[in-house]
Amino acid sequence: MSKLAYLGPEGTFCEAALRILAPDAERLPCANVGAALDAVRRGEADGAVVPLENSLEGAITQTLDEFAWGEPLLIVAELLLPVEFSLLVRPDTEMRQIKRLITHPAAHTQCRNFIERELPGAVVIHASSTAAAAQEVSNPESPYDAAISPAIAGELYGLTEVASGIGDRTDTVTRFVQVSAHGPLPEPTGADRTSMVAFLKDDHAGALLEMLSEFSVRGINLSRIESRPTGDGIGRYFFHFDCEGHVADARVGEALSGLHRICGDLRFLGSYPRADQVPTQIRTGTSDAEFAEAADWLTRMRAGQI
Ligand SMILES: O=C(O)C(=O)C[C@]1(C(=O)O)C=C[C@@H](O)C=C1
Numbered sequence: 001m002s003k004l005a006y007l008g009p010e011g012t013f014c015e016a017a018l019r020i021l022a023p024d025a026e027r028l029p030c031a032n033v034g035a036a037l038d039a040v041r042r043g044e045a046d047g048a049v050v051p052l053e054n055s056l057e058g059a060i061t062q063t064l065d066e067f068a069w070g071e072p073l074l075i076v077a078e079l080l081l082p083v084e085f086s087l088l089v090r091p092d093t094e095m096r097q098i099k100r101l102i103t104h105p106a107a108h109t110q111c112r113n114f115i116e117r118e119l120p121g122a123v124v125i126h127a128s129s130t131a132a133a134a135q136e137v138s139n140p141e142s143p144y145d146a147a148i149s150p151a152i153a154g155e156l157y158g159l160t161e162v163a164s165g166i167g168d169r170t171d172t173v174t175r176f177v178q179v180s181a182h183g184p185l186p187e188p189t190g191a192d193r194t195s196m197v198a199f200l201k202d203d204h205a206g207a208l209l210e211m212l213s214e215f216s217v218r219g220i221n222l223s224r225i226e227s228r229p230t231g232d233g234i235g236r237y238f239f240h241f242d243c244e245g246h247v248a249d250a251r252v253g254e255a256l257s258g259l260h261r262i263c264g265d266l267r268f269l270g271s272y273p274r275a276d277q278v279p280t281q282i283r284t285g286t287s288d289a290e291f292a293e294a295a296d297w298l299t300r301m302r303a304g305q306i
Helices: 013-021 033-041 061-069 105-110 112-118 130-138 151-156 207-216 250-262 288-302
Strands: 003-007 026-030 047-054 074-082 086-089 100-103 123-126 146-149 160-164 173-180 192-200 222-229 237-244 263-273
Touching: 003 013, 003 033, 013 026, 013 047, 013 074, 013 173, 026 033, 033 047, 033 061, 033 173, 047 061, 047 074, 047 105, 061 192, 061 222, 061 237, 061 263, 086 130, 086 151, 100 105, 100 130, 105 112, 105 123, 105 146, 130 146, 130 151, 146 151, 151 160, 192 250, 207 237, 207 250, 250 263, 250 288
Parallel strands: 003 026, 003 047, 074 263, 100 123, 100 146
Antiparallel strands: 047 173, 074 173, 086 146, 086 160, 192 237, 192 263, 222 237
């Protein structure tokens, strides 16, 4: 049985994602995303499940930075999990008594309207996860009156749900990814995604356009682009890209080769099946067969056969 690390403790959305992605895996709760990924790097876990982006809040920057700077890991699967938040209190607390609230920063952002409307003036403190917040509130000595967490965390930590579905939108989803320390890569399915991190060779006009051109000239659709600071000063950024297709597809492989040539560093993060199973768009002239035919034509031409 494989062991997967995740953002704990028990009751996080991350755990819910892990249970769907790998129902039979042994679960190793970790204090934060970095610790979960380090457990994989040290061989203490066979893989990890971590949040990558949220449809309202955007990128989970800690995960992006871990993927860019930490020892390389491979994304092997993804999952889109609807996230629904509850307001949880100790059984003896009433809604009007809530003055101090604790939750994960991403949950705070997603429930901002509810907090302003229903709990005006409440102080919000951030926890390492939504379930860590619930666990904290379950302590009778806790200085916090309520947690914003998944309903399941309330059941696990003996809290009472005083409000449910408190997110600013009802259709929010978080994208989680499962990573492993090494291959093999998942087989291409025809509905795949490829992730990578690109560092510029040097800062010059059109550098980003040159990178984007490697995708566009091969008809590759991007599904996410994120810039993150390198830490080397204002204006210094590196880029995360997600594109449609698998590195085994000729057009994606060639785009990565092109990026490898023009970038200071290109880190491949993996090719894996898309959670929504939407087939990859293949524009005219960019299929594997058309790439193979063109390569064959070039070989014959170079051999003086045309
Ligand atoms: O704290 C949790 O329950 C998590 O799984 C983390 C996380 C996140 O990092 O965005 C996951 C989904 C929600 O958006 C809120 C928090």
